[in-house]
Amino acid sequence: MIDHLPALQVVIPLIAAPLSALFRPGRAVWLLAMAACGLSLLIAVLLLDQVLTQRVISYPMGSWPAPWGIEYRIDAANAFMLLIVSGIGTIVMAFARPIVEQRIRLPEYKQPWFYTAYLLCLTGLLGIVITGDAFNVFVFLEISSLSSYALIGLGRDRRALTASYQYLIMGTIGATFILISIGLLYVMTGTLNMMDLAERIPAVADTRTIRAAFAFLTIGVSLKLALFPLHLWLPNAYAYAPSAVTAFLAATATKVAVYVLLRFFFTIFGVDFSFGTMRLDLVLLPLALVGIFSASVVAIFQNNVKRMLAYSSVAQIGYMILGISLVSVTGVTAAISHLFNHALMKGALFMALGCISFRIGTVQLDRIAGVGRAMPWTMGAFVVGGLSLIGVPLTAGFVSKWYLIVGALEKGWWPVAVLVLVTSLLAVIYIWRVVETAYFKPAPEGRVVNEAPLALLIPAWTLALANLYFGLDTSLNAGVARTAAEMLLSVGH
C-alpha cells in the first residue's frame, strides 16, 4: 500500500470525480469529495515525509519500467507542491458546500457535478506536479484546464461565461504551444521521460529545434501562469467565478504553472542552457518587474474587490518570477516559498470575500461599507490575509519577501530590492482601501447583515491562522523550499 502512494495521490480524486456525479444533491456527495481531498492531503504529507529522508521516489506507473512507461518522480520540489495543492484543495472543499448550494448558476439536481469538476481539476493539478513524463504534463494540464473553464463559467454574473470563454481560448493556445514544444523535444531526443530528456538535451542543445522548443514552452507556460503581459484572461476569470472556485484556482492553478516552469527550465533544459545560453533571466526579470509594478497600480483603482485581488495575484506571480530570474539558491527559495505563502494569503482573502458575497451578494467596494462591524470575524480573516499579502513581519508573506530582498542584494541589484519594498507599499494602499470602507464608512441604512455561517468562517480562519503560524515557524515554507531550490539548482550542473 505504502509503495503505491504516488499512484493513489492521483487515482483517488480521479475515481471520486465520476462517483460524485452519481449522487443526489446534499451532504453525502460533499462528504465523499471531502474524503477524497482529505486522503490526497494525507498522502501528500506522507510523501513529503518520505522524500525528505530518501530524497527521490520513482514510481513506474503500471510497473512499466521508466524510459518506456510513465514514471512518477517525486523530489523535494514537487512533494512540496503536492502538499500546497492538496492542502488548499481540502480547505476550500470544506468551504465550498454553502457556496454550491446557494451561490452558483446550477439547478439543484446538477449540484453534484460541481464536485465532479472540482475533483477533476484537483486530479489534473496533482498529476502535473507528480509526473516525470513530459507528455503526461500536457494531458494533466488539459484535465485541470478544461474542468477549471467549466468551474469559472458557474459564476452567477453572466460575465463569468465570457470570462471562461476568454480563458478557454488563451489557455488552449498556451497548452498547444506546450504540446508543440514537447513534440520538438521528442523529435530531437526520442524520449518523453524528464530524466532522459535532461540527459540527452545537452548533446543536441545547439540546434534551432531545441531553441524553438524552449521558446514555445516559455510562451505556453507563461500564458498559463499569467505572466505580464500574458495575464489578460486572469482578472475577469477570478472576478466572476464563484468564490470557492476563485479561492481554489488563485491558490493552486497558477502556482502549478510556475512549478512547470521551474521543472522544465532547471531540471530538463538545465540551468546552463536556460540561463547561460538562452539568457532567459534577461527576459523574465524586466517582465516580472513591470508586471509587479503595473498590476499593483491597477489594483489600487479597482472597485470590485475580487478583481482588485486578481490584479494583486498578477503582481504576486511577478515576485515568484523575479525570484526565479535571480538564478541563485536564495532567489529560487524565495520563489518556491512565495508559492506556498501566496497560496495561504490569497486563499484566506478570497474565502473572506466569499463570506461577504454570501451575505450581501456583492463585493463592490461601495457596497461593503460598514461590513467590518456587522461581520467582525470575516473582516478579521481578511485583515490577517491582507497583512500577510503586504509582507508585515510575523506573517508568512514576510518570509518570502525577505528572501527575495536578500537574493536581490546578494546580486548587488539594490534597485530591485527597493522596487520590492515600494510595491509592498502599493499593496498597503489597496488593502487599506478595503479596510477603511469596511470599518470606517457607515453601513447603508436599513441593511441587516449577520456574520457568515461557521461552515464558511472555519476554513477561512484556518488559512488566516496558517498565515500567522508560518510567519513564526518557517521550517516548512523556508526550510523545505530551500532544500527544493538547492536540489533544482544542482541537477543542472
Add this chain to the structure above:
Amino acid sequence: MQILGLYNYWIFIVLMMCGFYVVISRGNLVKKLVGLNIFQTSVFILYISMGKITGGTAPITVDQDVVYSNPIPHVLILTAIVVGIATTSLGLALVVRINEAYGTIEEDEIHAQSEEEAL
C-alpha cells in the same frame, strides 16, 4: 528541393498561422473556436509527420527486417485529438450559454452590453 521535401511541415506552419489569425481577427465566438480547432489540428500534422518514415510500414513485428514508422507520436496525438474534441465541445457549450445570457455571439456586442452594465 529540401524545402519541397519538407512540405508537410510547411502545411503545419501555414495551418497553424491560419488558425491563429482566425482566433485573433474574428469577433464571432463560433468562428474563433473554428480557428482554434484549425490551430490545434495543425499540431496533429506535426506529430504525425515526425513518426513517419519514407517506405515504412505499420509497426507489426515479423521475422524479416522491415522498416516501420514510429507509432509513439501517432498514439500521443490520439490523446491530443481527444483533448481537442473536449475543448471544442466545452467551448461551444459556453457559446450556447453566452447566447442565452446576452442574445448575441458577436464579441463587440457582448462587450458593449458589459460596458453598459458596469456604468
